[in-house]
Amino acid sequence: MSLIEVRDLRRTFRVRRRDDVVAVHDVSFDIEPGEMVGYIGPNGAGKSTTIKMLTGILVPTSGHLRVAGVDPSKRRTALASRIGVVFGQRTTLWWDLPLRDSFELLQKIYRIPPARYRQNLDRFLELLDLGDLLDTPVRQLSLGQRMRGDITAALLHDPEILYLDEPTIGLDVVSKGRLREFLRALNAERATTLLLTTHDLQDIEALCDRVMVIDHGSLVFDGALTQLQARGGSSRTLVVDLVDERPAIEVPGAVTVRVDGPRQWLTFPADASAAPIVSAVAAGYDVADLSIQEPDIEDVIRELYAGR
Amino acid sequence: MNGPGSLYVAIATRAFRRYSTYTGATVAGIFTNSVFGVISSFVLIAVWRANPDAGGYDTTDVVTYVWLGQAMIMTIALWGGGAPADLAARIKSGDVALDFYRPVGILGWYLAADVGRSAFHLLSRGLVPTLVGGLLFDLRYPSGPWVWMAFAASLPLALLVSFAIRFLLAMTAFWILDDQGATLLASAAAVFFSGLTVPLVLFPGWFGDLVRVLPWASYLQVPADVWLGQRSGWSAVAGLGLQAGWAAILLGACALLLRVAERRVVVQGG
Numbered sequence: 001m002s003l004i005e006v007r008d009l010r011r012t013f014r015v016r017r018r019d020d021v022v023a024v025h026d027v028s029f030d031i032e033p034g035e036m037v038g039y040i041g042p043n044g045a046g047k048s049t050t051i052k053m054l055t056g057i058l059v060p061t062s063g064h065l066r067v068a069g070v071d072p073s074k075r076r077t078a079l080a081s082r083i084g085v086v087f088g089q090r091t092t093l094w095w096d097l098p099l100r101d102s103f104e105l106l107q108k109i110y111r112i113p114p115a116r117y118r119q120n121l122d123r124f125l126e127l128l129d130l131g132d133l134l135d136t137p138v139r140q141l142s143l144g145q146r147m148r149g150d151i152t153a154a155l156l157h158d159p160e161i162l163y164l165d166e167p168t169i170g171l172d173v174v175s176k177g178r179l180r181e182f183l184r185a186l187n188a189e190r191a192t193t194l195l196l197t198t199h200d201l202q203d204i205e206a207l208c209d210r211v212m213v214i215d216h217g218s219l220v221f222d223g224a225l226t227q228l229q230a231r232g233g234s235s236r237t238l239v240v241d242l243v244d245e246r247p248a249i250e251v252p253g254a255v256t257v258r259v260d261g262p263r264q265w266l267t268f269p270a271d272a273s274a275a276p277i278v279s280a281v282a283a284g285y286d287v288a289d290l291s292i293q294e295p296d297i298e299d300v301i302r303e304l305y306a307g308r
Numbered sequence: 309m310n311g312p313g314s315l316y317v318a319i320a321t322r323a324f325r326r327y328s329t330y331t332g333a334t335v336a337g338i339f340t341n342s343v344f345g346v347i348s349s350f351v352l353i354a355v356w357r358a359n360p361d362a363g364g365y366d367t368t369d370v371v372t373y374v375w376l377g378q379a380m381i382m383t384i385a386l387w388g389g390g391a392p393a394d395l396a397a398r399i400k401s402g403d404v405a406l407d408f409y410r411p412v413g414i415l416g417w418y419l420a421a422d423v424g425r426s427a428f429h430l431l432s433r434g435l436v437p438t439l440v441g442g443l444l445f446d447l448r449y450p451s452g453p454w455v456w457m458a459f460a461a462s463l464p465l466a467l468l469v470s471f472a473i474r475f476l477l478a479m480t481a482f483w484i485l486d487d488q489g490a491t492l493l494a495s496a497a498a499v500f501f502s503g504l505t506v507p508l509v510l511f512p513g514w515f516g517d518l519v520r521v522l523p524w525a526s527y528l529q530v531p532a533d534v535w536l537g538q539r540s541g542w543s544a545v546a547g548l549g550l551q552a553g554w555a556a557i558l559l560g561a562c563a564l565l566l567r568v569a570e571r572r573v574v575v576q577g578g
């Protein structure tokens with residue numbers, strides 16, 4: 001039995017005077033303990049709806065769902081002690097209270113033993129660099145600081161699973177980087193299972209070995225990140241800067257797809273070696289510079305959405 | 309301290325502390341309550357000079373009633389607000405879904421927070437204006453330890469009834485997007501039917517009989533009559549019984565409606 005088991009999970013919403021919206025359409029997957037899984041898809045694809053069902057605050061329309069062996073919507077509060085949830089646009093922190101007070105109340109809610117609480121709090125404050133903000137009321141925190149507070153709040157009770165719904169939305173580059181570093185450390189230290197939804201592919205590239213792609217409620221990809229790159233990315237691109245403007249380069253094994261002044265773009269199969277193409281170009285033309293572009297994961301995913 | 313009650317104590321303590329940080333608002337509020345107390349006192353002294361013994365109150369009773377009213381306004385959040393207003397905001401923002409997911413009862417949570425808030429407002433916006441009134445006017449005080457005890461029971465019951473009504477109002481945000489009209493109406497009803505503007509003892513006939521048993525009579529009229537000795541013995545017990553009855557019915561309604569709201573969030577998706 002997997003830690004998270006999802007089979008043919010479906011959720012429809014009744015929208016007034018219109019047909020039902022199928023937000024999640026017969027989705028199936030398993031997640032094992034300690035995995036870090038990225039869950040990506042465009043706006044409205046069904047990511048948040050899936051997370052809500054996994055936490056138990058939304059009842060599935062049909063399908064089978066087990067988290068740590070239990071049906072989340074039936075045993076929501078029992079499960080709450082084993083999972084942590086962070087919704088990027090929502091907060092569990094108390095707006096008018098200092099950060100410290102929210103944490104202390106959570107200690108009581110989850111009955112965290114005092115020694116464990118202090119140990120966890122110290123560790124998270126250090127990793128997330130929040131120590132100086134403990135006495136600041138939540139409403140005075142920046143978005144990035146608040147998000148770090150919310151993540152601490154979600155983790156104080158040592159959950160086995162952490163769901164993060166768009167945790168990096170609206171954060172600046174530095175905050176994003178710090179958050180990714182923290183999540184990596186968390187997974188390494190405690191083997192916490194992570195399921196992370198995002199629009200930001202850099203989150204996935206930095207954190208997740210496994211990616212699930214959802215579009216219009218259906219899972220269109222579930223596999224290793226490298227596999228995703230290989231799949232859509234059937235070709236690589238050689239970018240050539242010539243000394244002078246020239247007509248399109250002609251070399252065997254590659255096709256020139258674009259010419260812009262002295263710069264030209266040549267594509268070739270991703271599984272072919274670049275070396276003979278590079279030597280052929282260098283032999284036949286005056287080259288100022290050369291570079292190779294790997295398939296862009298964004299393009300790959302766009303292709304996935306389009307080819308649905 | 310990790311027992312079940314300690315969470316609620318912790319919540320109440322945090323709420324008390326939160327309101328205690330709004331120093332400016334507290335000072336301004338004490339000033340306002342005091343000024344309104346003085347004005348109302350002079351108006352009602354003039355009225356009572358023309359109609360002595362109206363409603364069975366003498367001039368000392370009615371002036372005391374005025375100051376008790378000023379003290380109750382924030383202590384029971386008579387007009388509205390307090391912890392249930394925080395709930396309404398969380399319903400509107402959608403954050404309430406996270407409250408349902410936490411392993412702690414929402415009703416108990418917000419009640420504990422409102423008790424903490426109330427305790428702060430009793431000590432600041434309740435006690436201080438009463439002291440001001442006592443310095444400026446001749447007030448009547450409870451005539452003995454039983455009266456003090458009865459008043460000490462009446463006050464938290466007043467808070468429970470007011471809390472339940474405010475909580476019910478806050479929950480309408482689950483169904484109604486714009487609750488400004490309902491909030492305004494509830495506020496006006498509370499101000500009038502609590503007897504804050506005109507003591508309910510002045511209303512004659514069936515209307516008087518009715519307003520004196522509505523839930524809002526628990527806000528001010530019953531505690532004030534206990535304090536003044538207008539209700540003593542069985543009459544005091546009946547007053548406390550009225551408050552306790554409304555508190556039980558309305559809190560029961562809160563619990564029921566909360567379950568309906570929870571089903572709505574969890575089954576229909578908000």
Ligand SMILES: Nc1ncnc2c1ncn2[C@@H]1O[C@H](COP(=O)(O)OP(=O)(O)O)[C@@H](O)[C@H]1O
Pocket residue numbers: 013014015021022023041042043044045046047048049050576577578
């Ligand atoms: N409570 C709801 N009522 C009606 N429709 C909803 C509700 N929640 C989500 N939806 C719809 O379900 C679809 C999936 O939404 P969501 O899971 O929030 O997507 P994502 O998180 O991937 O952006 C969208 O079309 C959205 O409009």
Ligand SMILES: [Mg+2]
Pocket residue numbers: 047048049165166
């Ligand atoms: Mg979403």
